[in-house]
Amino acid sequence: LTEPNRTMKKRSLGGKAKKKQKKRRKGREEKRLEALLFNSVGQTNNEHDNPGDDELDFDVIGTKSGDGDAKENGQSDFFQDKDQSEGFEVVEAKAEDAITSGENDAVEALNLAEEGEGGLKPAWVDEHDDEVQVDIASVPRLRKLRKQEDEKVISGREYAKRLRDHFQTLNDGEKSWAKIKDYEEEDASKILIGSGGLLGSSAHYEISKRIPAKEIKMMRVKDANVAAPSEAVVRSTRFHPNGQLMLTAGFDKTLRLFHIDGVRNPKLYSVTLDGFPIYSAEFTGDGSEVVCTSRRHHLFTVSVANGKVTRIPGVKGRRDKSYETFAMAPGADGKYMALVGGNGNICVLSQKNKQHIFGLKANGLITSCAFSGDGNTLHTLCTNGEVYAFDMRKRACISRHFDEASVKGTKITCSLDNSLYACGSSSGVLNLYDRTKSWGLGPRPKPLKAFLNLVTPLDVATFNHDGNLIAMASSRAKDALRIVHTPSRTVFSNWPTSKTPLNYVSTLDFSPNSGYLAIGNAKGKVLLYRLGFYTSS
Numbered sequence: 001l002t003e004p005n006r007t008m009k010k011r012s013l014g015g016k017a018k019k020k021q022k023k024r025r026k027g028r029e030e031k032r033l034e035a036l037l038f039n040s041v042g043q044t045n046n047e048h049d050n051p052g053d054d055e056l057d058f059d060v061i062g063t064k065s066g067d068g069d070a071k072e073n074g075q076s077d078f079f080q081d082k083d084q085s086e087g088f089e090v091v092e093a094k095a096e097d098a099i100t101s102g103e104n105d106a107v108e109a110l111n112l113a114e115e116g117e118g119g120l121k122p123a124w125v126d127e128h129d130d131e132v133q134v135d136i137a138s139v140p141r142l143r144k145l146r147k148q149e150d151e152k153v154i155s156g157r158e159y160a161k162r163l164r165d166h167f168q169t170l171n172d173g174e175k176s177w178a179k180i181k182d183y184e185e186e187d188a189s190k191i192l193i194g195s196g197g198l199l200g201s202s203a204h205y206e207i208s209k210r211i212p213a214k215e216i217k218m219m220r221v222k223d224a225n226v227a228a229p230s231e232a233v234v235r236s237t238r239f240h241p242n243g244q245l246m247l248t249a250g251f252d253k254t255l256r257l258f259h260i261d262g263v264r265n266p267k268l269y270s271v272t273l274d275g276f277p278i279y280s281a282e283f284t285g286d287g288s289e290v291v292c293t294s295r296r297h298h299l300f301t302v303s304v305a306n307g308k309v310t311r312i313p314g315v316k317g318r319r320d321k322s323y324e325t326f327a328m329a330p331g332a333d334g335k336y337m338a339l340v341g342g343n344g345n346i347c348v349l350s351q352k353n354k355q356h357i358f359g360l361k362a363n364g365l366i367t368s369c370a371f372s373g374d375g376n377t378l379h380t381l382c383t384n385g386e387v388y389a390f391d392m393r394k395r396a397c398i399s400r401h402f403d404e405a406s407v408k409g410t411k412i413t414c415s416l417d418n419s420l421y422a423c424g425s426s427s428g429v430l431n432l433y434d435r436t437k438s439w440g441l442g443p444r445p446k447p448l449k450a451f452l453n454l455v456t457p458l459d460v461a462t463f464n465h466d467g468n469l470i471a472m473a474s475s476r477a478k479d480a481l482r483i484v485h486t487p488s489r490t491v492f493s494n495w496p497t498s499k500t501p502l503n504y505v506s507t508l509d510f511s512p513n514s515g516y517l518a519i520g521n522a523k524g525k526v527l528l529y530r531l532g533f534y535t536s537s
């Protein structure tokens with residue numbers, strides 16, 4: 001080999017030697033750390049289990065090699081083996097002192113919290129809250145928490161208390177859902193056995209006074225479907241009869257259920273129906289199922305409890321191509337659901353088994369239908385503006401008349417107390433009728449009031465639970481929504497405003513006690529607003 005080659009070979013051998021030396025050094029370091037750890041922690045076990053370990057000799061500093069070996073290696077007394085019992089005694093004494101002092105501080109904090117919160121013992125108290133200082137004067141959004149104009153800094157505990165007080169002020173005092181209820185063992189077992197807590201319908205609606213006219217208090221909260229927005233237009237949004245659940249459905253072929261609390265609104269589950277863009281979706285009267293329809297001759301039902309999907313192959317003996325429009329009789333004792341077919345035909349089915357019971361017929365194409373509050377009367381609106389009222393017990397038409405000045409009928413809705421109903425037309429006019437003053441008074445009765453606030457086809461409208469409000473909208477124009485005050489027959493002027501992000505409204509619904517108003521739009525969102533007059537959702 002030449003001289004350069006010999007030099008390269010020596011260099012390569014030197015590199016291997018360095019790697020081996022580095023590996024040995026790393027091994028010795030690991031052994032040293034291992035010996036330190038197991039010598040201090042596991043000595044007690046070694047004395048009982050392996051008495052011969054005292055004779056073992058490790059080539060590691062600070063092990064059982066003895067004091068002399070450690071000193072010879074130049075190490076300090078820190079690495080020498082010491083009596084373990086003395087070290088543990090000192091540590092235990094310090095820990096006991098710390099625990100005792102911590103318990104005393106926690107007890108004092110609990111006592112302070114109990115004195116300030118009416119005797120309710122909190123689950124956990126942070127003793128450092130009093131040390132935190134919050135400046136409520138420099139932050140604009142916190143200035144509303146000041147009790148005096150010159151107040152600047154408060155403690156963390158006082159800050160939390162003022163936030164709670166402010167929340168109760170905004171929500172009209174303490175809520176029933178925030179109160180602790182005492183259940184007997186028998187009642188608790190019933191709750192655990194059944195699923196009525198979420199699925200049971202409300203036994204009654206809250207009886208409220210008439211809402212004041214001119215101005216309405218609306219506060220936006222977290223969107224109802226913020227956890228899972230729709231990927232297309234929201235065609236249906238409906239509250240469950242108990243007010244805690246909500247469904248959303250639309251052209252993305254997906255039905256979603258949410259738990260509505262106004263804070264997080266978490267999603268419970270979703271069901272996708274392949275090849276079935278959902279045009280309408282409704283809860284059954286008892287709230288146990290959801291019925292979905294489309295421009296198909298069949299429909300689907302979804303169990304609220306477990307999400308089971310059942311396909312209903314249409315109505316036997318009928319050849320209707322579409323059942324996109326239908327209505328559900330409200331209430332836990334609701335018996336019927338009405339599917340709108342072609343040529344003015346109506347198929348009345350049972351809500352329980354979805355079997356066809358009987359049929360009804362109108363003299364025009366039906367664009368909308370709605371049941372009365374008791375479920376005994378079905379109102380329909382035809383394209384020519386003719387209104388029909390069918391009695392479900394007699395299975396016959398009991399009244400019919402034309403909607404005044406209607407060019408083309410688009411929407412009909414009824415109040416739950418059976419006293420009022422409203423008809424919308426393609427010109428954007430909403431006519432409000434009193435049933436006692438319109439039925440049997442000729443083919444063209446006068447409405448109580450005609451609302452001319454919209455100029456595009458009015459295709460979305462619904463009453464609230466006590467009939468004091470009507471929310472009406474048009475999906476053809478942006479931000480085209482108004483709320484009617486029926487006792488005074490006026491429209492609220494303070495809401496919505498120019499900054500309300502409604503977009504193109506496609507569906508809306510009031511909660512069972514009108515505490516919430518849900519508004520679905522073309523962006524796939526369901527806006528949720530809190531009505532200040534109504535205390536319960």
